[in-house]
Amino acid sequence: MAKDQIKLLKERAEKFYFYGTQALKNGDFEISAFNFEQSAQLYLKYTLSLLIGDFPKTHELRRLMSEVIKITQNKELSKLLDQEQNIIADLEVAYLTSRYLPATFYKKQQKTEIF
Numbered sequence: 001m002a003k004d005q006i007k008l009l010k011e012r013a014e015k016f017y018f019y020g021t022q023a024l025k026n027g028d029f030e031i032s033a034f035n036f037e038q039s040a041q042l043y044l045k046y047t048l049s050l051l052i053g054d055f056p057k058t059h060e061l062r063r064l065m066s067e068v069i070k071i072t073q074n075k076e077l078s079k080l081l082d083q084e085q086n087i088i089a090d091l092e093v094a095y096l097t098s099r100y101l102p103a104t105f106y107k108k109q110q111k112t113e114i115f
Contacts, residue, residue: 006049013042033094037061040091044068059095061088 020035044064048055051071056063062081065088069078081088 001049001053006046009042009046009049013039013046030098034098037091037095061092
């Protein structure tokens with residue numbers, strides 16, 4: 001993957017995070033959850049691109065996190081994946097429902113987002 005493409009993954013991840021925080025402040029929890037999921041997904045893909053030059057073609061945060069853990073042996077990320085399965089699953093659901101199905105997210109869910 002070209003360096004400019006890798007850089008673009010990080011820039012987009014940062015933008016999605018920014019817009020996620022803005023949506024959260026405005027009480028738009030579904031859009032906030034979607035933006036946080038996109039931020040996490042793109043940042044994980046950015047990380048994998050730096051490490052191995054590519055990333056799995058998936059939207060599953062848990063799989064992307066597992067790939068980073070497998071390559072880096074990052075114990076903190078491994079612990080985060082183990083301890084925050086429900087939140088990570090909520091983020092994955094946010095991606096799917098925002099694109100394909102109606103769903104509602106609540107303020108409490110957003111306050112516990114980890115990314």
